[in-house]
Amino acid sequence: MADTLLDRRDLAFQLYEVLDTESLNERERFSDHSRETFDAVFDTAERIAREQFASHNSLADREEPRFEDGKVTMRPEVKTAVDAYAGAGFIAGRYDYDLGGMQLPETVMTACNGFFMAANPSTAGYPFLTTAAANVIRTFGSREQQDWFLQPMLEGRFTGTMALTEPQAGSSLADLRTSAKPTDEGHYLIKGAKIYISGGEHELSDNIVNLVLARIHGAPPGVKGISMFIVPKYRLDADGNPGERNGVGLAGLIHKLGYRGTTSTALSFGDDADCHGYLVGEPHQGLKYMFQMMNEARVGVGFGAAAIGYRGYRHSLEYARDRRQGRPPSEKDPTTEPVPIIQHADVRRMLLAQKSWMEGALALCFYGARLMDDSHTHPDEAQRHQARQLLDLLTPVIKAWPSEYGPKANDLAIQVYGGAGYTREYPVEQCWRDNRLNPIHEGTNGIQAMDLLGRKVWQGNGEAIQQLFGAIQADLQKAPDEQCRQWAYSLSETLQQAGKVTQSLGQALAQEAPEKGLANASVYLRLFGHICVAWMWLRQANAASAALAGEVSAADEAFYRGKLQAAQYFFHWELPTVAQDLVLLQNQDDTCYAMRDEWF
Amino acid sequence: MADTLLDRRDLAFQLYEVLDTESLNERERFSDHSRETFDAVFDTAERIAREQFASHNSLADREEPRFEDGKVTMRPEVKTAVDAYAGAGFIAGRYDYDLGGMQLPETVMTACNGFFMAANPSTAGYPFLTTAAANVIRTFGSREQQDWFLQPMLEGRFTGTMALTEPQAGSSLADLRTSAKPTDEGHYLIKGAKIYISGGEHELSDNIVNLVLARIHGAPPGVKGISMFIVPKYRLDADGNPGERNGVGLAGLIHKLGYRGTTSTALSFGDDADCHGYLVGEPHQGLKYMFQMMNEARVGVGFGAAAIGYRGYRHSLEYARDRRQGRPPSEKDPTTEPVPIIQHADVRRMLLAQKSWMEGALALCFYGARLMDDSHTHPDEAQRHQARQLLDLLTPVIKAWPSEYGPKANDLAIQVYGGAGYTREYPVEQCWRDNRLNPIHEGTNGIQAMDLLGRKVWQGNGEAIQQLFGAIQADLQKAPDEQCRQWAYSLSETLQQAGKVTQSLGQALAQEAPEKGLANASVYLRLFGHICVAWMWLRQANAASAALAGEVSAADEAFYRGKLQAAQYFFHWELPTVAQDLVLLQNQDDTCYAMRDEWF
Structure with missing residues (x-):
């Protein structure tokens, strides 16, 4: 199992049952593609990620690049892997056929890259950075610059x-x-x-x-x-x-x-x-050009955080099923066989939290990727515009929420392993260290918070946020049964309160110094993120519940039940925590704002 | 500032203004001591910790011990430091004069050890483990074992x-x-x-x-x-x-x-x-003997986590005062001088959270140390018994709360540094890695939760928890002004609800399988811990408010204002988060309990 990186069943669920990625094939740009071609691309990505990337993830961590004799040297496996990625055409995956590309949707390329991020984020960094820079030259570079620089980048040279x-x-x-x-x-x-x-x-x-x-x-x-x-x-x-x-x-x-x-x-x-x-x-x-690259990079950071978080979850799940230790509290006979630790409720708590956070985060990132597709290729210009606006609004959330909760998930993965998790002989400590970069780079999460509350929420006269609320409302209506309707109700209540709080923050920002109005921007970002991820869970729960109403295999039934339980975790254990965020924001709590340097 | 390890002003506040450590000198065992001798001991501890321990903290991390030619080799600085610690008499610090000890109170020895834990937890580990083992031999070993093993351990041989x-x-x-x-x-x-x-x-x-x-x-x-x-x-x-x-x-x-x-x-x-x-x-x-050692070790783990957490806080505070970057949101002129980042409200939030968590955690550990003193040396037997009971009850909390929040504090310290914090050139990433052990060793925090809810709360027919509630009540009464009374009110409300939840959990545990009743033990531990730390903040706020009512120097005024602001942070930003814990416990939420292996 540890070799599967992303879970293919979950990927199929996210892309085909929740997002309807197949509908993209109706667009002319993607008309050569089908679910079969997408799945074939995933097969290739998964194979290269497993064979060329995962295989040296730990090694490249232990033997990091060195600067010697004027040259940077590193493990040779890195170059082999980077060449394999380029050789399979992934750098040019999104691009037009006439640039040597595969004209793959963003949604599909994002999912592909998830395999590499989960397998080895450090080595994946090289082609990913190349892609980001190539996209800028493609959009803003001169014809000559494209000939001279873009083409060799797409080829991996x-x-x-x-x-x-x-x-x-x-x-x-x-x-x-x-x-x-x-x-x-x-x-x-x-x-x-x-x-x-x-x-x-x-x-x-x-x-x-x-x-x-x-x-x-x-x-x-x-x-x-x-x-x-x-x-x-x-x-x-x-x-x-x-x-x-x-x-x-x-x-x-x-x-x-x-x-x-x-x-x-x-x-x-x-x-x-x-x-x-x-x-x-x-x-x-330059700032404008940079922000195209930066916005893509931010979505990439969120997705990477989710992928590393998810990888740690899968490792700890495997360990919890394998490792026998202790007995249930009611078993007083010490001569009975110890049980796999997944049978301890607190271990299940730590696994379920990871699943709920990371599958929610992955759903959010896939949603963002779909918005990229819609903003580029939706046949209707108004829809393209809306997708662009919504993506703009969500970018700080897609960057920050997974990058807050990815490291938290990895922290729990270590805890599931116990003492073993603290050793460098198991993979989860590296996940935790790798993931810790994500709240920092491409704009710290504090900067994302300022971007959201200081800028994005008000852009276009608040059109984007209305659109977001509309999109959430549409999914609230789709709840197919009583349980989903209850969750929809919780989300709807929270959404209303968040709407009110947003209004009052808007008034405060119009009337007072922005220092004060923005002082709790991080709290707002957390609230906003939790609402978005709860929404993603409602969408998944709606799909799972609908599927369970029909005939399903035993394996699929377990899969959908797991989805519903993880949704329940989010609605019972996570969403209610925003009550405190709402209070702080409603009160415009000034505890941090009023703190003075000399009082520390 | 980075060289001060613990803040001496804060230490004096915690020990002399909140805990009345000087009153210990009325006891015969400590009658040779005074605040002056305690402070002299702190001077020595601080000096050795700074000069011999902090100086190789990073080095011993980079060049870890190696097993070569049948021998374990390590940096020579470790032995020099361990010898200096023993040479200054700290291993035998608690012991009788006739064993070569200094007859120092636990409270004072705990504070001393804080300097070493903050300076270099890895090197401090050797003498601390020696002390823990020595205490067992001292209590349970034969006369002969004491002569042969204890004495050379106390001398550091x-x-x-x-x-x-x-x-x-x-x-x-x-x-x-x-x-x-x-x-x-x-x-x-x-x-x-x-x-x-x-x-x-x-x-x-x-x-x-x-x-x-x-x-x-x-x-x-x-x-x-x-x-x-x-x-x-x-x-x-x-x-x-x-x-x-x-x-x-x-x-x-x-x-x-x-x-x-x-x-x-x-x-x-x-x-x-x-x-x-x-x-x-x-x-x-063996289990009984082991638990004496283990309980001491658990308190030590909590204290170590708080000390490492505090050290990271002090580093990040220094950095935030020194590092200039960006401008307040209202400053639109990019030609003005960038401001120290402590002027950004979100940076103050991250510093204040660290201060509030870690000074609360330190207060909790000092309170535990005082209970050790009272259980050993209080002149009244009933009081000794009560102190022992209360310490027993609080031990899982003292172990777990600081070890949850210490790493969280270090995480924020990294975030304050931004990109610099992610590099190994700054000290906070090591704090974070070192501290991650603390939720795991000497019983994972999941085990602490089972110990608290499965055993400690009900011991002696619930006498200890009544005693805890009584001790908290006494401090609620002491709130000297309106602000403290408001906080006291919040704590009192939470305490009442926690009391009810405890009762209903007791009923559930009596009626149902313990698997179910204990499934959310970690939530209960979190609730319990937050109440205890809020209590510690009320005690600190009471003392700070009372001091501010008199005449104080400008430096002391700033110090006490900082205490009140950190208390406010805890009461506005932290304590209310237990509302969600209370709901989960009241509902006996079974999301994690009901999750099945095959659904993951």
């Missing part, structure tokens, strides 16, 4: 990075200092330093294409003066092949708690040699 | 271990298989295997005194047939010096997620050579 963060600025993009000086030859001279650049140096590809945020000389201060540049490790010769070394230097490797297989680098630009950069799109529009 | 867990049994002591065969020469021959034995092998001392649980041939099955043995690494010669090697073998070192400086060993007894063991006390009484 070049890899990509996102070079945003600077040591002095951290999350504050307004304070970026890296500069770009125009030259007469068309390129810019880049000068500055970046930090925490994943995949910024390695020997996995012929070239590394850094997408660098920098200020053109004379640009306005703050985020309005940021431009985006393609800054390759090697400049290209006349044939487009990597030639002369560009002035991108490795200042050092950063040693992390987890995700150790992905190099995290401090890069210097233009320190020892001229560093050529090529402007992407228009000057001073 | 011998170290100690607790060898309980076996690979096949884990937490289930009933399933221990290690055997003890009587011989004509007085000793027993021990045969078996133990796992996760901390400090089971090293070169730090002349001898290692393992306290081993084993079954004498013919003993009854289950926990009733367990005896305790002293099993030294080296047998003693006629002069009491380590002589011939005893048949204790190192089967292997276990590599852990954290706490890496403490060797965790798999030991074999009697595999390659005869293994002599010396019976402690009476046959088949």
Whole structure:
């Protein structure tokens, strides 16, 4: 079981029974596809993920990349795996046939990537970053840039990075200092330093294409003066092949708690040699371009957190079924055989919490992926617009909720193992360490909270949030039986209260300093996230209940019963905890806001 | 600031303003002592902890002990530190003058040990384990065993271990298989295997005194047939010096997620050579003896978790004051200077949560230490009995609550640092890894929950819980002003509901299978813990409010205001979350109980 990474039965449920992914095939872009072709893609992804990625997940953690003799060296299995991923066409999976792509829906590509994230998030990082950078060049790069950089990236010959963060600025993009000086030859001279650049140096590809945020000389201060540049490790010769070394230097490797297989680098630009950069799109529009990449990356972070969380759950489930220890409290005879620990209610609690959190998180991410598909390919323009708006609104939630609960799930996985879970001989401690990055990178969850309450909720005059409420309402109506209707009722009540709280927060933000109104943004994000995941559970419960009303195999019956029990866990054990969030928000509790530095 | 480990101002507040530790000096045993001698002891502890322990905390994590050429080698700094601890008399700190001790109260020794736990929990583990084992020999060992083993342990020449867990049994002591065969020469021959034995092998001392649980041939099955043995690494010669090697073998070192400086060993007894063991006390009484040690160890685990949690808080506070990044939401001018991140409300939230959790946890542990003192040295026998009962009741809470919230605090410390916190260049990721052991060892928190709800609450006909409620009531009455009275009211309400829920759980346990009644024991433990920590915050708030009513220095005013704000955090943000626990318990929610293996 530990080799299956994602559960194929659950994947089929999520994609085909809850989301109706097959309906995408009615769209012209996907008309060559069918459930069979999707499943064949999953087979390939699962096989490569298991054979090439999972196999060195622990090894690449123990023997992390090293910087020696001016080169970054790492386990050779990493390159084999990255090449296999590219070779199977996954980097170009979403792209048009004429770019060498497979024209696969986002929903399907997301699910594929789940196998790799679960198998080995560190090694998966390299192609995923490449995909993210490729998407930007595809959307905003010139024709020439696409020919020179995009094509080799899609083929896996070049890899990509996102070079945003600077040591002095951290999350504050307004304070970026890296500069770009125009030259007469068309390129810019880049000068500055970046930090925490994943995949910024390695020997996995012929070239590394850094997408660098920098200020053109004379640009306005703050985020309005940021431009985006393609800054390759090697400049290209006349044939487009990597030639002369560009002035991108490795200042050092950063040693992390987890995700150790992905190099995290401090890069210097233009320190020892001229560093050529090529402007992407228009000057001073870098923030906009960056946000396309960043939004995709945020959804990817949430999904990765869910996949790692889910992987830990599956490991701990397997262990709990296998490991015999102790007896039920009523069994007083110590000569009886010890029972598998899954028979202890508290162990089931820890397993059910993991299942409920992570299958809820996966559902949320798949929902987000479907919104991407709809925003790109829905035949109706109004629907495309709505999907885009809703995705915008949900992006901070999709990033933050799974990345809060993924590490919590991994924490419980360790606890199920007990002492064994604390050793490096079992896989769950690495899951926990790897997953801990997710609440931090691509915008900390505190920043997601500010994005949600400070911006997203009010965008388009609150249209998106109305749309969200409408979408939830539609699923409330679909509850097929009394149990689902009860859960629908709980969700509906919570939704109403959340609506009121949102209104009063809106008034506060209009009247008071934003410092105060946004002080509890994290609480709002938690409330919002819990509502969304409860909604995802209602959708799953509706589907499971409907299926159980018909004839099902014994295996399917157990599967659907498990879905209903996990839904019940969420509605009994999780959703009610937002009562406290609602109170804090209603009262505009100022405990944290009013705390002073000198009182600590 | 990072060098102060515990905050001396807070320590003085907890010990002298909340607990009235000085009143202990009225007892004959402590009559040589005064606040001045206690503070001098703290000075020594703090100095040694800073200079000898904190200085190699990270180093001993990076270069963990290794098993080479039949020997365990580790950083030399560990031995220097352990020797300094023993040399300053701390192992014998609690003991009578005539044993070479200092006759220090438990409260004071606990506080001392906090410096070492905060500085370097792995290295502190060696003398702490020695103390725990020494206490058992002191209480239950024969005069001869005390002469031969206790004395060198108190001097630091011998170290100690607790060898309980076996690979096949884990937490289930009933399933221990290690055997003890009587011989004509007085000793027993021990045969078996133990796992996760901390400090089971090293070169730090002349001898290692393992306290081993084993079954004498013919003993009854289950926990009733367990005896305790002293099993030294080296047998003693006629002069009491380590002589011939005893048949204790190192089967292997276990590599852990954290706490890496403490060797965790798999030991074999009697595999390659005869293994002599010396019976402690009476046959088949091992469980009772073990539980004295275990209860002390559990309180120690809780305190260690609080100390590591607190250390991470202090690091992150220092970082938040130092690190400038971003601007308040209302500051739209990007050319202004970035602010220290402590000015962001969400950072203050994460700091305040850490402060509130960890100072609450520390208060709970100090309260437990005071109960130890009262159970040993209160002049009134009835009071000694009551203190013992209350300590018994609170032990699972003191173990579990800090060990749940300590790692959570460290998690927030990482988040305050952001990307930097995820790197191994900053200390908080190690705190988080080290602290993750605490919910697992000395009885997982699930086992603590069963101990609390399955046993402790009902002991002595519920006398202890009545006593606890009485002690809380007394502090509710002492609220000196309106704010404290409001908090007292909240606590009182929660307490009443908890009382009702306890009654109904008692009825359920009397009527139904214990499997069902105990299924939500972890929820009960959480409720119980939150009530206890809220109580600790009311006590601190009462003291702070009373002090603020008089004349105080500016520094003290800030200190007391911080206490009140942290109390407010607990009463506004934490205590209300038990509403959900109460509902689950009142409904005897069976979501986890009813979940079936095949539904996962």
